[in-house]
Amino acid sequence: MLQFDEKADRVVPPTGFTARLTVFSSFAMAFLAVFALALSLAAGRVAERWGDELAQSSTLRISAPAGEGVTQTEAALRVLRTTPGIVDARALTIDEQRALLTPWFGADIPIEDLPLPQLIDITETDEGYDAAGLRLRLAAEAPAAVLDDHARWRRPLIEAASRLRILGWASILLIATASAAMVTLAANAALAANAQVIAVLRLVGAKDTYIARAFVRRFALRSLTGAAFGTLVGIVALVLIPSRGDSAGFLTDLSIQGWGWVWVILIPPLSGLVAFIATRFAARRVLEELA
Amino acid sequence: MLRHNNAGNRGRDKTAVIELENVAYSYGGGELLTDMTLSVAPGSFHFLTGPSGSGKTTFLKLCYGALQATAGHVRLFERDVRGLGRDDVAILRRKIGVVHQDCQFLDHLPVTENIALPLSVSGQDTSGAGAEANLKELLAWVGLTARGDALPPELSGGERQRAALARAVIMSPDVILADEPTGNIDWEMSQRLLTLLVELNRMGKTILVATHDLGLIRAAKAQVPTRVLRISNRRLQMAGADL
Numbered sequence: 052m053l054q055f056d057e058k059a060d061r062v063v064p065p066t067g068f069t070a071r072l073t074v075f076s077s078f079a080m081a082f083l084a085v086f087a088l089a090l091s092l093a094a095g096r097v098a099e100r101w102g103d104e105l106a107q108s109s110t111l112r113i114s115a116p117a118g119e120g121v122t123q124t125e126a127a128l129r130v131l132r133t134t135p136g137i138v139d140a141r142a143l144t145i146d147e148q149r150a151l152l153t154p155w156f157g158a159d160i161p162i163e164d165l166p167l168p169q170l171i172d173i174t175e176t177d178e179g180y181d182a183a184g185l186r187l188r189l190a191a192e193a194p195a196a197v198l199d200d201h202a203r204w205r206r207p208l209i210e211a212a213s214r215l216r217i218l219g220w221a222s223i224l225l226i227a228t229a230s231a232a233m234v235t236l237a238a239n240a241a242l243a244a245n246a247q248v249i250a251v252l253r254l255v256g257a258k259d260t261y262i263a264r265a266f267v268r269r270f271a272l273r274s275l276t277g278a279a280f281g282t283l284v285g286i287v288a289l290v291l292i293p294s295r296g297d298s299a300g301f302l303t304d305l306s307i308q309g310w311g312w313v314w315v316i317l318i319p320p321l322s323g324l325v326a327f328i329a330t331r332f333a334a335r336r337v338l339e340e341l342a
Numbered sequence: 343m344l345r346h347n348n349a350g351n352r353g354r355d356k357t358a359v360i361e362l363e364n365v366a367y368s369y370g371g372g373e374l375l376t377d378m379t380l381s382v383a384p385g386s387f388h389f390l391t392g393p394s395g396s397g398k399t400t401f402l403k404l405c406y407g408a409l410q411a412t413a414g415h416v417r418l419f420e421r422d423v424r425g426l427g428r429d430d431v432a433i434l435r436r437k438i439g440v441v442h443q444d445c446q447f448l449d450h451l452p453v454t455e456n457i458a459l460p461l462s463v464s465g466q467d468t469s470g471a472g473a474e475a476n477l478k479e480l481l482a483w484v485g486l487t488a489r490g491d492a493l494p495p496e497l498s499g500g501e502r503q504r505a506a507l508a509r510a511v512i513m514s515p516d517v518i519l520a521d522e523p524t525g526n527i528d529w530e531m532s533q534r535l536l537t538l539l540v541e542l543n544r545m546g547k548t549i550l551v552a553t554h555d556l557g558l559i560r561a562a563k564a565q566v567p568t569r570v571l572r573i574s575n576r577r578l579q580m581a582g583a584d585l
Contacts, residue, residue, distance in 0.1 A: 061451060061455070062448060062451070062459070062462075064448075064449075064450045065450065247446055248448055250446060251446050251447065251448055251459070252459075252463060253408075253432065253435075254408075254435075254440055254442075254446070255435075255436075255459050255460040255463055255509065256432050256433065256435040256436035256460055256463055256464060256513070257432060257463035258428075258429045258432045258433070258463075259428055259429060259432075260429070261463050342428055
């Protein structure tokens with residue numbers, strides 16, 4: 052259907068607002084699709100990063116009465132080191148705990164005078180540990196220990212990132228649908244405006260497939276051209292957004308990386324395909340009506 | 343049933359190229375044509391007359407499959423049009439050249455490309471040396487050699503008719519249907535067009551011309567055997583000797 056045929060291409064009058072409408076709408080939709088894709092891919096990366104970073108670490112907090120802190124910390128460390136699924140367990144030093152508080156209280160905080168809990172950093176294996184079993188053992192050996200496996204606050208973050216990713220893909224789907232609707236409208240208008248062309252072609256023995264092909268090919272190529280420009284401009288715009296590297300959040304990490312480029316490269320041909328299907332559908336319907 | 347053969351024709355099998363059997367056509371609740379039966383033999387030359395609005399154009403459209411009869415059977419080259427899909431009708435139409443009074447063209451294409459359009463839509467070569475030579479010969483035959491690069495809106499009425507005739511015959515169709523081909527042109531040009539139609543008939547083509555122009559009919563009768571049909575009161579009749 053898209054095979055190049057110069058003679059067939061020439062039977063459709065070359066200009067008109069439908070041509071500009073198709074090129075412009077495909078340009079705009081491809082531009083938006085690049086951003087939706089970048090958002091979706093960035094959300095996916097963030098969800099993955101948060102999941103990986105937090106899934107294999109936990110924190111144990113020991114808020115023991117004065118004099119029992121050291122004893123319960125040692126007991127807790129013994130329990131942790133004999134728990135399957137835990138690679139390492141290490142009590143944070145005074146300096147490390149001070150560093151954690153410095154952003155909020157400043158560097159001069161007299162941490163030795165504060166009744167701060169002792170923190171133990173736990174590193175897990177890939178398989179993780181049995182949190183419920185560990186809590187039971189800790190309750191017996193170090194009753195002041197509170198296990199925080201990060202699940203409580205990690206889950207909503209990952210869910211939010213996952214939803215953003217889904218939102219991005221849903222946006223791409225909506226963009227494709229809107230693009231198809233616009234191309235269908237433009238094709239309908241073009242076919243209706245060229246009723247005389249269709250009548251002449253039928254008079255000289257043209258099959259419906261020949262007539263449809265002339266319109267379908269033209270609209271698909273226009274859409275492909277518009278989408279190619281839209282994608283290119285979208286990429287340039289993404290590149291111009293300042294990046295802050297790995298520590299950046301969504302807004303400063305809207306870049307395309309690795310396999311994501313495959314999706315970007317697919318935007319123009321997919322746009323052409325959408326236009327092809329939409330115009331073919333419109334052409335068949337209009338030719339049926341004009342028969 | 344009326345069976346019209348060209349008396350002076352070339353003695354080959356006279357299987358009908360167009361056959362109507364009890365055909366009727368209704369439009370908007372009223373019957374425009376009724377009980378029409380006709381068999382057009384290959385190589386014959388027919389005129390179709392009748393008052394304005396009598397259904398001559400509709401009759402011709404039935405004869406090239408542009409309209410479907412609401413009753414009866416239309417057979418083109420022995421194939422019943424009713425059972426055919428649109429693509430099948432399109433293929434049959436390549437064997438029938440049609441010239442309308444308001445000949446329509448693709449106004450953005452030059453005359454040569456418009457004339458070659460039937461070749462293009464049927465997938466035949468139009469750019470080879472042989473095809474271009476044939477096209478030049480055809481342009482010369484209709485007297486449009488100097489107007490090949492012109493766009494259709496730039497042509498006069500007579501030039502448009504001749505271009506339409508050239509387009510109608512480029513596929514070397516078996517049948518040529520013309521609907522009021524001289525309606526918009528002067529007498530001299532209509533005689534020139536008739537000469538072309540007569541030449542085609544002498545080459546064995548079947549000609550059916552719908553016209554009001556009695557002078558054209560008389561001129562044709564002087565050159566080739568012709569038959570005249572008349573649509574009157576929605577029915578098809580043989581015309582009288584007064585023509």
